[in-house]
Structure formats: C-alpha cells, structure tokens
Amino acid sequence: TEIELDISSLLPVPTSDVEQVERNWDGVRLYLYQGVWCPIFVFKALQSFQKNFKANDTDIVLASLPKSGTTWLKALLYSIVNRDRFPIDQTPLLTNNPHKLISSFECHYFFNQDNPDDLGNIAQPRLFSTHLPHQVLASSLIKSKCKIVYVSRNPLDQFISEREFLLKNRFLPDFEALSVEQSFDMFCRGVHAFGPFWDHILGYWRASMENPDRVLFLKYEDMKRDPVSNVDKIADFLGLPFSDDEKKQGLIQEISKYCSFEHLKNLEINKTGVHHKYVNNSTFFRKGEIGDWKNHLSSDMAERMKQVMDAKLSASGISF
Ligand code: A3P
Numbered sequence: 001t002e003i004e005l006d007i008s009s010l011l012p013v014p015t016s017d018v019e020q021v022e023r024n025w026d027g028v029r030l031y032l033y034q035g036v037w038c039p040i041f042v043f044k045a046l047q048s049f050q051k052n053f054k055a056n057d058t059d060i061v062l063a064s065l066p067k068s069g070t071t072w073l074k075a076l077l078y079s080i081v082n083r084d085r086f087p088i089d090q091t092p093l094l095t096n097n098p099h100k101l102i103s104s105f106e107c108h109y110f111f112n113q114d115n116p117d118d119l120g121n122i123a124q125p126r127l128f129s130t131h132l133p134h135q136v137l138a139s140s141l142i143k144s145k146c147k148i149v150y151v152s153r154n155p156l157d158q159f160i161s162e163r164e165f166l167l168k169n170r171f172l173p174d175f176e177a178l179s180v181e182q183s184f185d186m187f188c189r190g191v192h193a194f195g196p197f198w199d200h201i202l203g204y205w206r207a208s209m210e211n212p213d214r215v216l217f218l219k220y221e222d223m224k225r226d227p228v229s230n231v232d233k234i235a236d237f238l239g240l241p242f243s244d245d246e247k248k249q250g251l252i253q254e255i256s257k258y259c260s261f262e263h264l265k266n267l268e269i270n271k272t273g274v275h276h277k278y279v280n281n282s283t284f285f286r287k288g289e290i291g292d293w294k295n296h297l298s299s300d301m302a303e304r305m306k307q308v309m310d311a312k313l314s315a316s317g318i319s320f
Contacts, residue, residue: 018043022191025183026166027175030191034136037195045109046136052116053105055144058125060238062102065200066131066193067161068153069220071284074098075259077127077149080235083246085123088254095269097281104129105138131194134203145214147238150204153220154320155197156293156305159187163296164286169279184301188308198312205316213237221290221320227256261288 020032030037038046062077064070075098079091086092092101105128109116119126130137153161163183170177178186190196208217216237223230231252235241242252257263264270265285273281293302313319 022186023175024166024191024193025163025178025186026170027172027177030193035199036133036136037191037193039193041110042106042132042194044113045106046132048109048113048116049105049132050136050138052109053138053140055138055141055146056124056126057145059141059144059146060125060127061141061146061148062127062129062151063134063148063204064129064131064151065153065158065195065197067158067165069151069223070129070131071098071264072220072223072259072261073149073151073218074102074127074129075264076231076234076255077238078102079255079259080231080238080240081125081127082123083251083255088251088258091258093258093264094267097270097273097275097284098264099275099284102127102129104131106131133194133200134207135199148204148207148215149218149234149237150208150215151218151220151223152201152204152318152320154290154293155187155309156297156302157220157290158197159184159192160293160296161286162192165283168283171278180296181301184297184304188304196312198308201313201318202316205318219320224288224290227260228252231256261285 018031018033022030022032022037024030024039029040031040031043032038033043033046036046060077060081062070062073064073075093078093078098078101079088082091108119108128112118163180167177177183183192186192187195187197190198194200204215205217208215216234218230218234232242235252246252265282265288270281270285275281275284309320
C-alpha cells in the first residue's frame with residue numbers, strides 16, 4: 001500500500017534537545033540532534049527508535065548515507081538472503097521497489113508513532129535499513145550480534161546525487177531551492193541530511209575495524225567495478241556463503257545482473273511506480289555512474305572537498 005505522508009507532520013516541533021536548526025537545500029528543516037543533522041521526520045523517529053527497537057542477533061541492517069547505493073544494496077541483500085525462498089525469475093523485486101521490501105528504521109518509527117513495537121510480519125532473518133550514523137544507533141542494536149552492511153560513496157557523487165534527488169522530489173514546492181554553490185557550501189560544513197558525512201563514514205569505518213565480523217564496510221565504486229566478488233563477499237559476511245553448486249550454476253552472476261542499475265531501472269515497477277506521494281520510484285535510478293560530479297562542480301569546488309576529506313578522513317586511510 002502507498003504510504004500517505006502528511007506534510008503538516010513535517011512542520012517544526014520546538015524542543016530543547018535540539019542544538020541548532022537550519023533549512024536544508026530544499027527548505028525542509030534539519031535539526032542538529034546528538035551531533036546528526038536530522039530532517040524533521042527523522043528527528044521524530046530517532047528517539048522512538050532508540051527507545052523501542054529490540055534487536056535480534058539474526059537481524060541484518062543496511063546502513064548508508066542517502067544516495068550512496070541504498071536501493072542497489074537493498075536489492076542485493078534481499079536477493080542473497082532470500083535466494084532459497086524465491087528463484088530469481090520469481091523474485092518480489094519484479095513487482096516491488098527495493099524500498100518496499102526492506103524498510104528503514106526512520107520510516108517505521110515515524111509512521112508508527114502510536115504503535116512502535118509493531119514491526120509487522122517480517123520474515124526471518126529480519127532485514128532493515130537506516131541512514132542514521134553509527135553513533136546514534138539504538139543501544140539494543142549495538143549490543144546485539146546483528147550484522148551491519150555499510151555502503152559508502154565518493155562524497156562529491158553523493159552530493160550531486162542527493163541534490164538532483166531533492167530537486168526532483170519537492171516536499172516544499174514553494175521554497176526556492178538553494179543554488180549548487182550554496183548547497184555545496186553547506187555540505188562541506190556537514191550540514192545535509194544525516195550529516196556530517198565524515199562522522200557518518202568514520203563511525204561505520206571504525207566499527208568495521210573493531211568488529212569486522214559484525215560490520216562490513218563497502219564502497220559504491222568497488223561494487224560498480226566488481227559486483228560479483230562483492231556479492232560473494234557480502235554472502236560470506238552474512239554467514240550465508242554461496243555453495244560450490246550455486247557458484248557453478250552462476251547464481252552470483254545472476255543476482256548481480258538482476259540487481260544491476262540497467263536491469264532494475266527498466267523494471268515496470270521502477271519506471272512507473274510511486275514510493276509515496278512525494279517520491280516516484282524512478283527517481284531512485286538516475287545515472288548510476290562513478291564521477292558524474294565532474295558534470296556539475298567546478299575544479300575549485302572539488303579542491304575544497306579534497307581539503308575537507310584530507311582533514312577529516314585521511315588519518316583513517318579511507319579514500320574515494
Ligand atoms: P546517481 O544519482 O548518481 O545516479 P540511494 O539508493 O542510496 O538513494 O542512491 C541512489 C544512487 O544510486 C543514484 O545515483 C542511483 O542512480 C544509483 N543506483 C540506483 N540503483 C543502482 C544500481 N542498481 N546500481 C548502481 N547504482 C544504482
């Protein structure tokens with residue numbers, strides 16, 4: 001069923017816990033709460049998630065910044081985990097956008113404010129997603145043995161992808177969207193949905209270093225260059241390795257191909273379906289390329305980002 005989003009519920013809620021308020025590039029309010037820039041609906045969901053979520057050790061959570069490859073990874077995780085339930089030609093991905101099959105903590109706790117414990121009828125192992133940074137995850141999740149798959153992306157491409165997405169999906173159509181320069185300036189200061197991006201990336205990176213059995217850190221770019229080895233790696237990480245027979249049958253290649261940008265984008269459900277009132281499924285599939293930022297940003301802007309990344313990320317050894 002289509003989610004009905006009531007825009008009045010996105011209006012500001014004054015609260016003393018908020019450290020700062022800004023308007024995002026598209027006018028939606030961002031609240032700095034526990035060090036994260038939360039869009040208003042996330043702010044409403046976060047406290048409920050932290051308080052109410054009870055993790056199972058078998059849960060699998062996909063974490064990412066928006067526009068880092070979430071849709072792709074949802075399709076892949078769903079296919080890997082459910083490969084014994086559905087042959088690839090009968091996969092529910094044929095008739096459902098990946099976001100319908102794996103829902104996010106943010107959406108669940110926003111839409112179920114009156115009944116947060118009812119997570120619906122989710123098959124085991126439960127699959128969830130989140131754009132929240134590691135440092136604000138519910139303590140039950142942190143204490144559990146559940147697995148977290150994190151997908152990161154070159155921040156320049158992520159920025160452009162996010163901007164294009166926000167321009168297409170306007171929650172506040174009367175707000176004059178900020179220019180690319182203004183938005184980029186905010187992004188470089190960490191002011192964007194779920195930002196700052198460096199805290200997001202570093203939080204999951206450190207967790208993956210400390211607990212490599214629990215947190216897998218992936219890069220969009222590596223996945224694009226070699227989806228097959230990455231699908232194999234994800235299945236191993238989840239404790240669901242492909243058998244020799246499955247490998248001989250070419251199942252890893254089949255799943256990778258089914259979930260490829262070209263294939264998913266051209267499925268009828270993703271061409272014409274709606275995610276909710278404000279977002280069409282097609283807007284989750286734009287170009288799916290590495291380096292599209294070069295068509296949008298000047299070399300000065302790229303240089304500024306390089307400096308931000310050097311300052312924030314280079315000590316960790318992460319580069320894009
Ligand atoms: P672009 O806007 O650069 O094209 P998210 O799923 O986190 O919202 O990220 C969306 C980005 O991932 C978009 O990037 C989109 O085109 C790209 N994308 C969606 N499905 C993909 C797939 N199957 N393979 C590769 N990229 C994909």
